[in-house]
Amino acid sequence: MYSKSVRYAVLVLLFSLTGCGTPLSWAQSGWPMGPPGWPMGHPGYLAGQEIDFHTVLGPPPVADSPWDHADEGLVEALQAVDAARWQAAELDQKDLYPRFTEAFGKPIDRKTSPALVALLDRAIADASVTASDAKDYFHRPRPFQRLQLQRVCEKSAPPKPDVNPTRGDGYPSGHSVRGWTVAMILARVAPERTEAVMKRAEIYQESRVVCGMHFPSDVEAGHDVASAVVARLDSSSAFQADLVRARREYAGH
Numbered sequence: 195m196y197s198k199s200v201r202y203a204v205l206v207l208l209f210s211l212t213g214c215g216t217p218l219s220w221a222q223s224g225w226p227m228g229p230p231g232w233p234m235g236h237p238g239y240l241a242g243q244e245i246d247f248h249t250v251l252g253p254p255p256v257a258d259s260p261w262d263h264a265d266e267g268l269v270e271a272l273q274a275v276d277a278a279r280w281q282a283a284e285l286d287q288k289d290l291y292p293r294f295t296e297a298f299g300k301p302i303d304r305k306t307s308p309a310l311v312a313l314l315d316r317a318i319a320d321a322s323v324t325a326s327d328a329k330d331y332f333h334r335p336r337p338f339q340r341l342q343l344q345r346v347c348e349k350s351a352p353p354k355p356d357v358n359p360t361r362g363d364g365y366p367s368g369h370s371v372r373g374w375t376v377a378m379i380l381a382r383v384a385p386e387r388t389e390a391v392m393k394r395a396e397i398y399q400e401s402r403v404v405c406g407m408h409f410p411s412d413v414e415a416g417h418d419v420a421s422a423v424v425a426r427l428d429s430s431s432a433f434q435a436d437l438v439r440a441r442r443e444y445a446g447h
Contacts, residue, residue: 237316237319238316238317238319238320238323239316239317239320239427239430239432239433240320240323240423240426240427240430243426244320244323244324244423245320245324245419245422245423245426246324246327247324247325247327247328247331247419249422250324250418250419250422251328251332251365251366251415251418251419253332254332254334254364254365254409254411254412254415255409255411261411264410265409265410265411266337266340266341266409268403268409268410269337269341269343269403269406269409269410270341270343272400272403272404273343273344273345273404273406275404279404280345280404282397282401283347283400283401283402283404283405284347284348284405286369286373286397286398286401286402286405287347287348287369287401287402287405287407288348290372290373290376291303291311291314291376293394293398294376294377294380294391294394294398296394297380297387297390297391297393297394298380298384298387298390298391299384299387299390300444302314302380307440307443307444308443309436309439309440309442309443310383310440310443310444312436313379313383313433313436313437313439313440314375314376314379316433316436317375317379317423317424317427317433318372318375318376320423320427321371321372321375321419321420321423321424322368322371322372324371324419324422324423325366325368325371325416325419326368328365328366328415328419329363329364329365329366329368330363332365333360333361333362333363334362334363334364334365334409334412335356335359335360335361335362335364336362336363336364336406336407336408337364337403337406337407337408337409338352338353338355338406338407339355339356339359339362340355340356340359341355341406342354342355343406345406346405346406346407347404347405347406347407348405352406364407364408364409364412365409365411365412365415366412366413366415366416366418366419367399367402367407367408367412367413367415367416368416369398369399369401369402369407369408369413369416370398370399370402370408370412370413370414370415370416370417370420371416371419371420371423372420373395373398373399373416373420374395374399374416374417374420374421375420375423375424376391376395377391377392377394377395377398378395378420378421378424379424379437382437383437383440383441383444384441384444399413399414399416399417400413
């Protein structure tokens with residue numbers, strides 16, 4: 195995977211190539227949350243050893259800086275996606291595991307893959323601790339708090355921006371954290387599906403920008419959190435034992 199700085203620079207380049215108009219490269223590439231009651235109270239693997247976000251994330255772009263303006267421009271450009279991409283973004287906002295089913299090649303639910311769902315639930319609980327702590331620390335406003343957007347997911351009408359927004363919970367993106375956590379673990383369960391699930395995570399991440407819910411730097415921060423958490427999970431014996439069970443389940447054993 196590319197570093198955060200390289201990935202973010204690519205996003206800015208894509209925007210510049212569109213001439214601030216319809217973002218064809220994004221919309222055409224088509225860059226997840228389980229049920230609303232996703233496992234906040236679910237015990238993770240890293241209890242007491244969760245990743246400290248300070249070791250993973252720097253601050254978001256400074257307001258009115260060039261990077262911040264690039265963030266704003268990308269959000270505004272992605273407001274122009276077509277109806278199909280908008281509907282996909284709204285579905286990505288509502289669901290997580292079902293949105294990765296096609297890329298994974300098998301259903302991801304408690305009935306057909308209980309071991310996998312248990313593995314994902316616990317890992318997401320760990321990642322969410324780090325993400326929540328970072329959100330509470332950085333207090334970054336979301337795009338719709340700062341910009342007058344044409345549409346915002348799950349809002350009947352786009353809200354008016356705050357007069358002087360100074361607080362929010364946009365950085366890092368929780369959806370991006372969860373989506374990348376799922377993708378990285380699915381790739382460990384079924385390595386042959388790595389390319390498909392990683393591409394799906396990029397789409398899922400981009401949906402947060404399409405929705406007007408996050409800036410590009412928010413979703414990239416989510417990628418960084420997920421990467422750090424899953425890397426630490428790799429050294430957990432409990433995680434590795436559950437990973438073996440999920441692999442056997444996937445193989446039909």
